[in-house]
Amino acid sequence: DQQVKQNSPSLSVQEGRISILNCDYTNSMFDYFLWYKKYPAEGPTFLISISSIKDKNEDGRFTVFLNKSAKHLSLHIVPSQPGDSAVYFCAASGGNTPLVFGKGTRLSVIA
């Protein structure tokens, strides 16, 4: 039973355009959501997060949107840069539970 789903295994975007990565969750108890970026041979690094009391959080080129009624969140990267090419993981947490991760989306930004 996959509680956090990233249905797109990969995404290719032209440099300078917007990248939109999507994530769906099934557990209503989740109240905190995070995005991590992972390069090969490195551990995931924290990118941006959002609490369930908000519907948007912005940090520079990165914006996360949360739609609680649809149990859906998305990460927008504008403008996309070649250095953004990595695997992006969506993660969720509720209460004192450990982070639950999606399977990741590989983003390729083409110059």
Added chain:
Amino acid sequence: KAGVTQTPRYLIKTRGQQVTLSCSPISGHRSVSWYQQTPGQGLQFLFEYFSETQRNKGNFPGRFSGRQFSNSRSEMNVSTLELGDSALYLCASSSPGNPTEAFFGQGTRLTVV
């Protein structure tokens, strides 16, 4: 401030052997979690330790175990290794002030042959 340190970075073991992986969290972090990453499966939670006590456990067989020491350093052990245990094992630590945001180490790449 030093990040999460995992040792060794790479390991090759034979089926049936056992292995111990080590994780040193960021100074001041008392929670340590372990994850297994395999191709196409994302990060699957193994267990979490806080103040030397296992606080949460994922859905892995008993061959997977862990512990945490008084200095918050953690080890995980896998006994009777199987080919399917080949994976990247990631350790993450978090602070009491922000328990949800986890900081990951570079991982240990375990190959079972």
